[in-house]
Amino acid sequence: MTAEAKALPSKSYLEDGYTLSSWFFSTDHKRIAILYFVSITLFFFVGGAAATLIRLELLSPTGLFLSNDAYNRLFTIHGVVMVWFFLIPSIPNTFGNFLIPIMIGAKDLAFPKLNLASWWIFVLAGCFVIAALLIGGVDTGWTFYAPFSTMFSNGYVVPAVIGVFIAGFSTILTGLNFIVTIHKLRAPGMTWFRLPLFVWAIYATSLVMVLATPVLATTLMLIFAERVLGLGFFDPKLGGDPVLYQHLFWFYSHPAVYIMVLPAMAVMSELMSAFCKRRVFGYKVVAYSSLAIAGLGFLVWGHHMFVAGESVYAGLVFSLLSFSIAVPSAIKVFNWTATMRKGYVSLDAPMLFALGFIGLFVIGGLSGLFVAATGLDVHLTRTYFVIAHFHFIMVGGTVSCYFGALHFWWPKMTGRMYPEMLGRGTALMIFFGFILTFMPQFILGWLGMPRRYHLYPPEFQVLNVLSSAGASILAVAYTLPLIYLGWSLFYGKRAGANPWGAAGLEWLIPSPPPRENFETVPVVTWEAYPYPLKPQPVERKETP
Amino acid sequence: MGAILPTPPIGLTPLSAYAAEYDWLFFGMCLLSLCFMVPIAVAIVYFAVKYHKDSKADRSERISRRSRLILESSWAGIPFLLTLGVFVWAGKMYVEWATPPKGALEIAVIGKQWMWKFQHPGGQREINTLHVPVGRPVKLVMTSQDVIHSLFLPALRIKMDVIPGRYTHLWFTATKTGTFRLECAEYCGTDHSRMGGSLIVMTSADYQSWLAHAGTAISLAAAGAEVYRKNGCSGCHGANSTVHAPTLGGLFGTMVRTADGREVLADEGYIRDCITLPDKNRVAGFPPIMPDFSGTISEADLIKLIAYIRSLPPGARP
Numbered sequence A: 001m002t003a004e005a006k007a008l009p010s011k012s013y014l015e016d017g018y019t020l021s022s023w024f025f026s027t028d029h030k031r032i033a034i035l036y037f038v039s040i041t042l043f044f045f046v047g048g049a050a051a052t053l054i055r056l057e058l059l060s061p062t063g064l065f066l067s068n069d070a071y072n073r074l075f076t077i078h079g080v081v082m083v084w085f086f087l088i089p090s091i092p093n094t095f096g097n098f099l100i101p102i103m104i105g106a107k108d109l110a111f112p113k114l115n116l117a118s119w120w121i122f123v124l125a126g127c128f129v130i131a132a133l134l135i136g137g138v139d140t141g142w143t144f145y146a147p148f149s150t151m152f153s154n155g156y157v158v159p160a161v162i163g164v165f166i167a168g169f170s171t172i173l174t175g176l177n178f179i180v181t182i183h184k185l186r187a188p189g190m191t192w193f194r195l196p197l198f199v200w201a202i203y204a205t206s207l208v209m210v211l212a213t214p215v216l217a218t219t220l221m222l223i224f225a226e227r228v229l230g231l232g233f234f235d236p237k238l239g240g241d242p243v244l245y246q247h248l249f250w251f252y253s254h255p256a257v258y259i260m261v262l263p264a265m266a267v268m269s270e271l272m273s274a275f276c277k278r279r280v281f282g283y284k285v286v287a288y289s290s291l292a293i294a295g296l297g298f299l300v301w302g303h304h305m306f307v308a309g310e311s312v313y314a315g316l317v318f319s320l321l322s323f324s325i326a327v328p329s330a331i332k333v334f335n336w337t338a339t340m341r342k343g344y345v346s347l348d349a350p351m352l353f354a355l356g357f358i359g360l361f362v363i364g365g366l367s368g369l370f371v372a373a374t375g376l377d378v379h380l381t382r383t384y385f386v387i388a389h390f391h392f393i394m395v396g397g398t399v400s401c402y403f404g405a406l407h408f409w410w411p412k413m414t415g416r417m418y419p420e421m422l423g424r425g426t427a428l429m430i431f432f433g434f435i436l437t438f439m440p441q442f443i444l445g446w447l448g449m450p451r452r453y454h455l456y457p458p459e460f461q462v463l464n465v466l467s468s469a470g471a472s473i474l475a476v477a478y479t480l481p482l483i484y485l486g487w488s489l490f491y492g493k494r495a496g497a498n499p500w501g502a503a504g505l506e507w508l509i510p511s512p513p514p515r516e517n518f519e520t521v522p523v524v525t526w527e528a529y530p531y532p533l534k535p536q537p538v539e540r541k542e543t544p
Numbered sequence B: 001m002g003a004i005l006p007t008p009p010i011g012l013t014p015l016s017a018y019a020a021e022y023d024w025l026f027f028g029m030c031l032l033s034l035c036f037m038v039p040i041a042v043a044i045v046y047f048a049v050k051y052h053k054d055s056k057a058d059r060s061e062r063i064s065r066r067s068r069l070i071l072e073s074s075w076a077g078i079p080f081l082l083t084l085g086v087f088v089w090a091g092k093m094y095v096e097w098a099t100p101p102k103g104a105l106e107i108a109v110i111g112k113q114w115m116w117k118f119q120h121p122g123g124q125r126e127i128n129t130l131h132v133p134v135g136r137p138v139k140l141v142m143t144s145q146d147v148i149h150s151l152f153l154p155a156l157r158i159k160m161d162v163i164p165g166r167y168t169h170l171w172f173t174a175t176k177t178g179t180f181r182l183e184c185a186e187y188c189g190t191d192h193s194r195m196g197g198s199l200i201v202m203t204s205a206d207y208q209s210w211l212a213h214a215g216t217a218i219s220l221a222a223a224g225a226e227v228y229r230k231n232g233c234s235g236c237h238g239a240n241s242t243v244h245a246p247t248l249g250g251l252f253g254t255m256v257r258t259a260d261g262r263e264v265l266a267d268e269g270y271i272r273d274c275i276t277l278p279d280k281n282r283v284a285g286f287p288p289i290m291p292d293f294s295g296t297i298s299e300a301d302l303i304k305l306i307a308y309i310r311s312l313p314p315g316a317r318p
């Protein structure tokens, strides 16, 4: 921080330099959030393009224009890009980055340079994956199951695996940064139980990031070692065990589901309280349930392997644990719903996204109980039922919340309002387009259509066409915000500091926030979500 | 239990008592899900209207700590207990799925990119089509020659992964004749979606005549005797051998004591490991000289060898 910057407190972070290097080498958490936002938006459209082609191809049971190999490459790139390059970084790295320091009353994250480094690492990782895509693609599926990925695949497994491996470091560093920041940089008076629930849930997410991602890195290294060096870990012909791979992979990848979902829950608590003008019902329970989800999330990985040769006893234990992890999630849903009671509910676009989240997440969660129940899963696993289940959670749930967050904090991040009616229309289109896309897939799975099938029995065509019709609505709905949010950057109505009348430190500072967030360190004397809002002092003096 | 239930009216016609029971559990779970979804949906709409920001609804009352606690624990506890019922029922079916009955008709299955090979005990072979008799328990003993596959029989509501390097099982008793889909459910490369075929359930008489017409006078076990001879197993295990090696007759299904003190059940997987991974379970009291045959004996020959060893009467040392 320079002396000049101090002298001009009203200068916003957006006006803090206009050169490319003032963005690419900025250590300002808000600018890095924007860098992430732009990069993951690009990846979202890469993954989305793959999804569009998949749904087009599946219009016909015999395929339309792709070979089997091309189709296999498409769903792999869709999965790899969407999971590691969109969903995992989505909410934490954009909104988490932007908001965590502001919400706790800090000037930046604990390690601003590390934060910038993690973005650069992410970009490097993205280059490997895009390169793998351009030189010919990967055909293993995002799960990289061995020994197919190590000994049999003729795709470019190595660059893709390296890309995901590197991306993991970006995740770990971000998680670490958040944990330290939340522990050490809270403003005076900002006790743990005065933190917005957003911070609690991102904190829980960060724990999972730091603890689970190294296992992924190790697993990918073993893939590399077996494929390139011929060291036998997973292929029985080399003395390895293919089921071991699945244990390692899901030990990471189930917690990774919570890396994708907890941040959505983080956003939910903020949206529900802001648009009901009411403190989140059962604040402490919601806070603790984030931690419970993060902890239990490490104990359920075996539910992916009920028919993969794990013992019946292990299967039953994993099943029971999976049923218990539904409890904290259910509690959250009930508490958000109860927040509406006796509130002042307004149905602006972010709130519509939030209510859409509840609808889709509840369906996703309940279908999760089907696949967590051993005997039921035997028939449903590896079919479209599973595809529908996790899309409801990760796309219906997380992406809805991502868009809800985008609309909610857009005025804060850019200083401009978006066109409200278009926002509401998009929220409705996403909800109904989503239902139309994925409901038929539940039925397809139940009727026995396996996932990752390029060609399928003709009796499944009607349901597939319905699903593709829904996907076309989704394609429009996901592209629309790009246009009207882009428009609003230049022509949108100027937003004041607090356009929603919401509580939270971020709404006490100007929109867009100044480089240093707060002119002086705020002193927090109120609980989280102090609705109905009383006029609050914008800044408090503190001894330097 | 499934036997006393009628067939549910919609969806794929269930092909076994297990499948019919499955459908009831599935529909039960659907109903339970609705019981959770509807109240949430109703509450959201009701609150959104009643407490809309412009409404003059009374917002004064606050719930007491106690009733709040009761409320929160009941909406966490009651659904959990209800779903536990599903956990138990599904668990019971899972155990059933994993436990083949004794005396089932055993058919060997080998998955490879991208076809299914089946071999009946009489030695009859078929590819991508599986003929089985109605009303008789059938047990599939499965392995893969390359990557992981998964044998999926949707009409029976069952599947099981087919894993290289080990044997897995799938069993069923079909209750109707007809032709049904058979699929690969684990992604296995280029032609994964074409790695399917049909399950043909026939009357006992039809199955017998199919077997008779499908050729091969030589049974699986007899073919195994040939493999046994060719690989020189009798050089050590035979009656005239000078090497101290265990008697293979009567071995199958017994408990074997290993050199490192474990008790292992001598099933297909065990015998397979003895031949391809001899170091895994060395038999107690014998010199560790059993050679490693991995790579020299094919998956198909291994299945024949195992059938042969199973067929030996107790004490036989061929």
Ligand SMILES: [Cu+2]
Pocket: A253, A254, A257, A300, A301, A303, A304
């Ligand atoms: Cu999982």
Ligand SMILES: [Cu+2]
Pocket: B149, B150, B184, B185, B186, B187, B188, B189, B192, B193, B195
């Ligand atoms: Cu397959």
